[in-house]
Amino acid sequence: MAVITPRKKKRSLTPYLLIAPAVLFLAAFFAWPMVQGLILAVYDDEAVLPLVAEASIEADRTGELPQGAAVAILGQQGNTIDGELTSDLLTEQWFRVTGTDPDGADVDGWAPETRIRVRDEASDGTPIGGTVRPVLGENADPLTPIRSEPTERADVIAQLEQRAPVEIAEVTVLEVWFNVSAVDEDGQAIEGWAPSRFIRAFENGEEGRVDRGTDGQFTSRFVEKMLDDRFFGPAWRTTLLLMVLIIPIQFVLAIVMALVIHARPKGTSGFLYVFSLPMGMSDLAVGILFFSIFTSNGLLNSILDLFGLIGDNPPTYLGADTRGWIIAAIVLAELWRATSIVMVIVVSGLQAIPDETLEAAELFGASYWQRVRYIMLPLLKPSLQVALILRTILAFQVFAVVIALGGGEIVTVLANETYRQYFELRDNNVASAYAVFILLLSLASSVFYLRAMRSQNEVAES
Amino acid sequence: MSDATRIQERKQRPTTGRIATYLGAFTIAFWILFPIWFMFSMAFTTREEVRSFPKSVFPFTPFSTDTMEFFLGVDGVMSGLINSIIVAVITVVLSTVISAPAGYAISRYIFPGRDLFRLGVLAVRAFPVVVLSIPLAVLFIRANLFDNILSVALMHTILTLPTTILVISSVFASVPYELEEAGQVFGASPWQSFRHIVLPLVVPGIAAASVLTFVLSWNEVFAASVLTLENRTLPALLLNQLSQSGPAYQFAGGFFLMIPSLIFMFVIRKYLFNMWGQVSK
Numbered sequence: 001m002a003v004i005t006p007r008k009k010k011r012s013l014t015p016y017l018l019i020a021p022a023v024l025f026l027a028a029f030f031a032w033p034m035v036q037g038l039i040l041a042v043y044d045d046e047a048v049l050p051l052v053a054e055a056s057i058e059a060d061r062t063g064e065l066p067q068g069a070a071v072a073i074l075g076q077q078g079n080t081i082d083g084e085l086t087s088d089l090l091t092e093q094w095f096r097v098t099g100t101d102p103d104g105a106d107v108d109g110w111a112p113e114t115r116i117r118v119r120d121e122a123s124d125g126t127p128i129g130g131t132v133r134p135v136l137g138e139n140a141d142p143l144t145p146i147r148s149e150p151t152e153r154a155d156v157i158a159q160l161e162q163r164a165p166v167e168i169a170e171v172t173v174l175e176v177w178f179n180v181s182a183v184d185e186d187g188q189a190i191e192g193w194a195p196s197r198f199i200r201a202f203e204n205g206e207e208g209r210v211d212r213g214t215d216g217q218f219t220s221r222f223v224e225k226m227l228d229d230r231f232f233g234p235a236w237r238t239t240l241l242l243m244v245l246i247i248p249i250q251f252v253l254a255i256v257m258a259l260v261i262h263a264r265p266k267g268t269s270g271f272l273y274v275f276s277l278p279m280g281m282s283d284l285a286v287g288i289l290f291f292s293i294f295t296s297n298g299l300l301n302s303i304l305d306l307f308g309l310i311g312d313n314p315p316t317y318l319g320a321d322t323r324g325w326i327i328a329a330i331v332l333a334e335l336w337r338a339t340s341i342v343m344v345i346v347v348s349g350l351q352a353i354p355d356e357t358l359e360a361a362e363l364f365g366a367s368y369w370q371r372v373r374y375i376m377l378p379l380l381k382p383s384l385q386v387a388l389i390l391r392t393i394l395a396f397q398v399f400a401v402v403i404a405l406g407g408g409e410i411v412t413v414l415a416n417e418t419y420r421q422y423f424e425l426r427d428n429n430v431a432s433a434y435a436v437f438i439l440l441l442s443l444a445s446s447v448f449y450l451r452a453m454r455s456q457n458e459v460a461e462s
Numbered sequence: 463m464s465d466a467t468r469i470q471e472r473k474q475r476p477t478t479g480r481i482a483t484y485l486g487a488f489t490i491a492f493w494i495l496f497p498i499w500f501m502f503s504m505a506f507t508t509r510e511e512v513r514s515f516p517k518s519v520f521p522f523t524p525f526s527t528d529t530m531e532f533f534l535g536v537d538g539v540m541s542g543l544i545n546s547i548i549v550a551v552i553t554v555v556l557s558t559v560i561s562a563p564a565g566y567a568i569s570r571y572i573f574p575g576r577d578l579f580r581l582g583v584l585a586v587r588a589f590p591v592v593v594l595s596i597p598l599a600v601l602f603i604r605a606n607l608f609d610n611i612l613s614v615a616l617m618h619t620i621l622t623l624p625t626t627i628l629v630i631s632s633v634f635a636s637v638p639y640e641l642e643e644a645g646q647v648f649g650a651s652p653w654q655s656f657r658h659i660v661l662p663l664v665v666p667g668i669a670a671a672s673v674l675t676f677v678l679s680w681n682e683v684f685a686a687s688v689l690t691l692e693n694r695t696l697p698a699l700l701l702n703q704l705s706q707s708g709p710a711y712q713f714a715g716g717f718f719l720m721i722p723s724l725i726f727m728f729v730i731r732k733y734l735f736n737m738w739g740q741v742s743k
Contacts (some may be wrong), residue, residue, distance in 0.1 A: 018567035019579055021560045022627060029620045030586055030594065100698055257490055263483040273731050276489045277498070280674075280679035280723030284697050288704075288716030289501050295709070296517035299500050305516040310474055314515065336497065344734060368479060390588070397592050400683045400701060415592045415684065422688060426597030426601050435593040 040222075040432035047217035049199075049210045054153065055079045055177035059119075063190030069210045071180040073201055074191070076113060077152045078174030089175055090196040094150035096170035097126065099160055102143075107158040108169075109146035116166065127168045134162040150174060178208070222429040226437065229430070234416045236437075241327070242413070243395040246334045250391065251384065253335065254342035259372065261343075262350045263438025272347075279340035287404025290333035294318055294325070294405070318405060326406040333401045338394065342387045349383030351378065385453050392449070393442045413436050470608045483521040498720070504709075505530055505717035513709045518533045532715035542699040545611050549686075549695055550679040552615035557622045558630075562668065565630030570639065587624035594620065604691060609691045617689060618679040625678070626671050633667030634660070670733035680722050 047067055052059035055077040065297035066073065093113040101107045111132075120129030132144045143159035150172045160166070178199050180190040201208040226232055257275050261268060278286065293299040294317045301314040317325040353376060361371050399415040402408065407417045414434060422431035504512055507523040509532060517523065533539060568576055598617055599608065607613040612727045636659050645655030683697040690698055727734075 012571075015567040015571035015576070017575040018563035018571075022564035022583075022623065023579070025560055025619070025623065026586060027580070029616055031597065033594060033597040033601055036601060037593065040597060040600065163565055184594075191630075207482060256486060260483055260486045260490065263479075265483050265487050269731070271487050271491060272734075274494055274730060276731070277494055277724070277727055277735055280677045280681075280727040282683065282697055282719045282723070284681075284683045284701055285716045285719035288700075288719075289497050292501060292709075292713050292716070293497060295516070297513075299497075299517065302516040302518075336494070393588055393590060397590050399592070400697075403701060404704060418592050418596065419684070419688065422596055422599070428596065431596045434696070435596050438590050439593045442588075442593075446588070 021136070023148065035433060039433050040429050041436045042218055042433075044213070044217055044219045044221060044429065045216035046212040047219055048215040049194055049213035050215060051190060051194050053192060055151075055179070055193045056153070059193065062192035063184050063188070064209050064215070065182055065213075066185055067213050069182055071178075071182040071199060071208050071210065073178050073180055073206055073208055075179040076176050076196070077179070077193075079151065079177045079195070083369070090201075092174045092176050094172050094174055095166075095168045096150075096172075097130075097146065097160075097166035098169055099132075099164055099166035100160050101164075102161050103419070105158070107146055107160060109148055109151040109157045111144060111146055111156070111160075112150075112152075115144045116168070118168070123262055127171060129165070129167050132160045132162050132164045132166065134197065180208070190237070199267075206288065213417055222433045225427075225430050226433040229417070229421075231412050231420070235412045235414045238327075238411055239396060239398070239413045242330060243392065245331050246325070246338075246395065247388070249331075250335055250339050250342060251377075251388070254339050254346055254387070255377075255380075257339065257343040258350055259344035259376075261347055276340045276344055278337045279344065281337060282400070283337060283398075284400035284404060286333050286337040287401040290329050290336070290401070291318065291404050294329045320410055323410055324428050326411045330398075330401055330403045330411065334395075334398065337401070339389065342391060345383050345387040345390075346380060349380045353379050381453070385449060389446050389449055392445045396438050396442055396445075413416060414441075475741060481483045481552050498724075501713060501717045501720070504713040505533075509710045513708075529710045529714045530718070533711055533718065536711060538694070538699055539715075541697070542694050542696040545614075545693055546680060546696040549611050549615045549618060550676045552612070553622060553679040554620040554675045556615065557626045557675050558672050560619070560625060560670065561626040561630050561671075566634050568633035569628075569631040583624045583627050586620070587628070591621060591682070591684055595685045598685075599688050608689065609693055611690070611693050611695070613689050614686050614695060615679075617685045618682055621682065621685070622675045622678050626675055629671040629674070630664075630668055633664050633671070636667070637663045667733060672729040673730050677723050677726050681719070 042403050044067070048064045049067070049069075050064045051062050053062050056079060076092075078094060094110050095113065095118075096108070096110050097116060098106070098108045103140055115133055117133050118130040120128040122128050133297050135142050135144070139264050142162060144162065145156040146158040147154040148157045149155075151174070176196040177193050178196050178201070179191070179193050180199065183187065183189050198211055200211045261272055261275065265271060274407070291298070296314050296316045297317075300317070301310060304310045305314070316322060317329065330458065357375060357379075358371055361375055366374070397415050399419070400412055402411060402413050402416055406412075408420070413422075414437065418431050418434040418438070421427050421434060504517075506525055506527060506529065508526045508528045511523050511526075512529055534543075562577075567573075568580060595617070598613075598620075602608045602610075602613040640668045641659050641663075642652075642655050645659045646652060650658065661727075681697065683701055686695045686698040687701055694702070697719060700719070704712060714715070
């Protein structure tokens with residue numbers, strides 16, 4: 001049908017301008033996300049937590065700890081919040097207090113909530129007055145240092161006695177930083193500070209572990225997690241099993257359908273419409289369709305009942321103990337749904353075979369079967385190859401039919417596990433690892449088919 | 463053509479081959495139509511009939527719009543339906559607007575990079591949806607577009623774009639360039655000859671491509687489920703409620719999803735082979 005058209009040969013920018021929107025769209029919503037997806041599967045952007053010498057983001061690094069490392073908590077300190085203030089953040093309040101020191105001089109500076117007891121609040125809950133907390137312990141300094149800035153590192157500008165009354169002029173919220181010591185991956189003991197949001201402290205307050213890091217690192221953790229997943233084995237085995245069961249039957253059926261159309265019965269266009277109907281159908285709808293057939297009070301049991309083949313209790317096909325039946329139902333549903341597309345490709349291929357060729361064969365006495373076997377099938381090879389690659393790639397993605405017929409637990413496939421990791425377990429990284437696995441399988445099978453077909457041709461030619 | 467007809471006539475003798483052809487044709491038609499018929503009869507009957515066992519298989523179940531009305535009245539179904547339609551319409555518009563110039567370019571011009579572009583488009587087409595959905599969802603969350611039907615439409619545009627580009631390029635290729643040239647010989651500007659000669663000839667083909675795009679978007683369930691939470695499209699809604707719903711809801715929903723493909727496959731049946739014949743090459 002492709003009419004050979006002379007094309008404009010002159011060099012110009014026009015074609016580039018015409019394809020530009022498509023190229024940009026594909027780059028933004030296909031190429032870029034794909035790169036991100038590959039990265040998600042092998043890169044952990046919370047892998048490493050750096051420790052710094054002081055409770056400040058500008059301080060020098062003293063070392064780094066992997067996610068999950070056990071730490072001993074030596075102390076804590078407030079620091080300006082770097083990043084979002086979330087409700088679960090461990091925080092510390094600092095008050096700007098004014099009062100009088102033991103010598104009678106006016107004092108105006110900052111002290112943490114551990115040193116000031118709030119005794120007076122404004123109507124909206126803002127603390128406005130309080131007293132200096134008494135100092136506990138025998139050796140402790142009875143005076144409370146007041147600093148120039150709301151941080152322990154700031155200069156001490158004055159000191160207040162315990163129980164001295166103060167007015168609170170300002171309140172600021174700081175994030176708690178932990179001073180931790182731990183053994184890093186190289187077995188060296190390190191010590192340093194890190195914001196408390198990255199460290200989960202245990203109840204005794206002296207130990208904890210690194211909850212998540214801030215620096216990324218390439219890791220095989222997600223791939224390993226996928227391989228260890230209890231659904232991984234069943235998922236890829238079932239996906240391959242379905243492929244092996246479906247594709248051969250599908251191709252035989254599609255070729256039969258195409259030959260029927262090619263023989264041009266009366267009303268060919270009507271038959272063609274009916275044969276290609278499932279092609280446009282939603283896989284979910286087809287899943288539900290076969291569910292309505294195989295469910296225990298569905299079509300199949302109704303027909304069996306009509307002939308008196310079942311007793312009072314209609315058998316269950318889509319239950320937890322009937323894995324075989326569920327697989328059979330999925331195979332039938334996929335045969336019903338996806339054979340049409342193969343048929344359309346095969347019919348296109350058949351139409352490209354010149355009538356003269358078949359006529360000549362007929363004149364030389366070739367039977368119909370011989371014409372199919374020795375003329376049509378060899379000439380259909382390129383079409384079948386395309387259909388095979390297309391069907392295989394689609395077979396790795398089978399999803400809605402499996403959910404509709406098996407619920408996704410008893411019988412599971414790779415696409416369903418990707419969905420489960422993403423949706424139920426909220427693990428984007430492992431979901432991406434599954435996605436990359438599907439991609440690699442698709443690529444590998446395409447290359448395999450192309451190789452196999454080529455080497456076959458070479459054998460035939462030599 | 464006359465040779466071909468002669469062969470056809472000769473073939474039409476009532477031989478065993480002929481009988482086998484009709485037997486095959488009707489058997490396959492039955493295999494495809496009977497489940498659809500059953501689904502239809504379940505979607506348009508009373509709810510008691512859907513729950514009953516054994517169901518009356520032949521010839522008719524009592525006809526009623528009860529089940530379908532019940533399905534459409536369920537909370538969320540109407541908004542899901544509206545979402546589905548909006549997504550499909552945005553997808554059709556975006557996909558057609560982006561593909562039409564690209565399709566025209568690869569059917570009319572030879573330019574360095576043309577084969578690379580074609581190859582790239584084919585590669586995208588062969589790509590698994592599942593693989594693209596997860597990273598795209600992560601990016602949409604970062605861009606604050608998550609659970610927004612616009613994100614679903616963008617995803618569907620990516621899925622349908624390659625097919626649309628290839629179909630539209632084959633539609634343009636079927637209009638000989640001589641026609642366009644003839645227009646220019648008679649004094650029309652390139653734009654005028656495109657507007658008045660080429661466009662009227664390609665509109666039906668592009669319309670068929672749009673219909674195909676609509677159906678692809680309407681049917682798509684994986685990406686829609688991954689990218690939405692509250693603003694579900696109809697298939698995504700149905701998928702997530704499947705296990706907690708009764709047979710009336712399931713069957714009516716299933717049949718409802720089939721309706722566009724039943725209608726649109728009829729509309730575009732003539733173009734089916736042009737499309738897939740071209741796309742599969």
